[in-house]
């Protein structure tokens with residue numbers, strides 16, 4: 001797949017601010033089947049250092065609420081100012097389990113490499129996330145997963161970089177589909193493996209970020225053969 005938009009971003013800026021596999025490439029692939037319009041209010045959930053928020057604001061002109069737990073609003077505000085997007089992107093420091101937004105506030109929620117941390121509880125979608133969307137609002141999620149469930153016997157390659165607790169956040173497409181099909185509030189359009197797995201991982205592993213360095217052992221030993229990136233597109237009923 002060609003990542004025409006992502007390739008135009010400054011590589012140094014991306015590498016300094018990536019917090020996992022190249023989030024712009026994952027985002028570009030994730031949203032290529034959905035329509036974002038200038039008038040939309042978008043929740044970028046678990047935005048990290050806000051690269052995806054910058055991309056959404058720049059490429060689509062939408063208003064973005066860049067929400068994250070580990071990165072402060074002040075740090076992200078500085079970054080959004082540095083790219084002159086501080087009027088279009090609102091940085092928010094919040095836990096996905098306790099967000100400070102009104103019900104029905106957003107036209108879309110987009111979440112890259114984050115939902116697997118907090119969205120594994122079957123009640124999460126209906127009680128915490130779906131209520132924040134307008135009726136018909138878009139849900140677009142991309143996060144790391146597995147080709148098959150391996151939790152009964154964790155492959156040694158994966159254990160080189162990740163604890164059992166880390167690996168517990170990874171699941172197969174089927175696992176996620178079964179979980180989200182229990183939701184009363186959303187309609188699922190697709191749950192599928194993403195094409196950009198290899199490329200987004202190789203960009204990430206070149207970073208000198210300590211987490212990227214930690215991830216190298218597993219990926220160099222071949223852990224990628226058990227893994228994928230999963231995209232989910234759904235709508236609020």
Ligand SMILES: C[S@@+](CC[C@H](N)C(=O)[O-])C[C@H]1O[C@@H](n2cnc3c(N)ncnc32)[C@H](O)[C@@H]1O
Nearest residue numbers: 019020023046047048069070095096112113114
């Ligand atoms: C691997 S980083 C990815 C960041 C960014 N989306 C990217 O791809 O560069 C995971 C992000 O999930 C966020 N996160 C994890 N648990 C969260 C929670 N309970 N509420 C909000 N954000 C959370 C973290 O703050 C972190 O920035």
